[in-house]
Amino acid sequence: MSDTQNRHSTDVVIIGAGPVGLFAVFECGMLKMRTHVVDALDMLGGQCTALYPEKPIYDIPAHPSIDGADLIDRLAEQAAPFNPTYHLGQQVTTLTREGEGWLVGTDKGTVIEAKAVIIAAGVGAFGPNKPPLDGLEQYEGSGVFYMVKRRADFAGKRVVIAGGGDSAVDWANSLSEVAEKVMVVHRRPKFRAAPESVSRMDALIASGKIELVVPYQLSGLEGVGGKLTGVRVADLDDHEKVLDADVLLPFFGLAMNLGPIADWGLEMEKGHIAVDQRTLATSAPGIHAIGDIANYPGKLKLILCGFAEAAMAAHAIHPRVHPDVALHFEYSTSKGKPGA
Structure with missing residues (x-):
């Protein structure tokens, strides 16, 4: 469902259309609460869609492996029976109290009156942390990429991956299946990724499908006419060498910007x-x-934890939306088919 006018009224506004926000639609719907969803991106999925639609995710229950895009498609399908209204390509700029509820305003002039708000904005506005390399801009989009949208784009390419976290390790494992060569550059032989993923990479290194370049860090780029031909790396003593490459994938995390959220008067940690x-x-x-933007003791930044938080938030909100209706907890198996 799309916008039909600039002012709306609903039970719950969900800020963020990533996986956790989409599951919050389902949880609210199961408790008979109507939802509107606002997201700054012009598509559903948040980081899953924008940054790694083809990246396999291994810790979603009942799915040994599922791509980010497939996960979003299934969550949207799960939410669909509850007819959420999506306001995409809009950033929430104002959140103001009105009586017992809230007015949510966007940069496109949309105003939504709601009894409650769920912020599922992930890390807020995000962008890649870029390596400080001379001439980087001339290769961006042709030889330097900060995300992988389609594995097929890297088929037969010589790929250098820089970084030591989950993205670097997971994409090294995945692209080794299609690329001509995958080289992983890191300043030390220890990685900050899931142990199972590191073990898989170690096996691929041992079999020669991945080359480990340690202890090195990026020092420069080489190419002609905007076409990347090599990546210069330096060790701890500043000894350089050149890796013949068609593509550089620097995975140094995201630059997080809460944007207007920081001005809403909420307690921050x-x-x-x-x-x-x-x-x-x-x-x-x-x-x-809920999700990555929320903080409490023992917090784990996992999608599956965000799913649980969505359910807990929806149940906590129910008395505000339906103050005269006693909420008796029921399992979905006893409540019946969603939307029926």
Whole structure:
């Protein structure tokens, strides 16, 4: 469903259309709460769609492996029976109290009146941390990429991957199946990725499908006419060598920018929104935060934890939306088919 007018009224506004926000639509729907969803991107999926639609995700229950894009498609299908209204390509700029509820305003002039708000904005506005290399810009989009949207684009290419986290390791493993050569550059032989993924990479290194370039870091780029031909790397003593390459994938994390969220008067902790671990409630009544943007003791930044937080927030919000309806917890198997 799309916008039909600039002003709307609903039960719950969900800020963020990533996997956790989409599952919050389902959880609210199961409790008979109507939802509107706002996202700055012009498509569903948040980081899953924008950054790694073809990256395999291994820790979603009942899915030994599922690509980011497939996960979003299934979550959208799961939410569909509850007829959420999506406002995409719009950034929430204002969040103001009105009576017992809230007014959510966007940069496109959309205003939504709601009894409660769920902030599922991931890391807020995001962009890649770029390596400080001379001439980097002339290769961006042709030889330097900060994300992989289609594995097929790298078939038969000589690929240099820089970084030591999950993205670097997971894409090294995945692209080794299609690329001519994959080289992983890291300043030390230890990686900050999931142990199972590191073990898989170690096996691929041992079999010669991945070349490990350590202890090195990026020092420069070589090419002609905007076409990348090599990546210069230097060791700890500044000894350089050139890796023949068609593509550089620097995975140094995301630059996080909360944007307007930082001005909404919510209690913050280390750049995240502080919440009650039991209800995901923020310091403002009726506003809850879930997913990566929420912080509480013992927080794990996993999609599956965000799914649980969506359910907890929806149950906590129910009395605000339906104050005269007693909520008796039921399993989905006893409630019946969603939307029926």
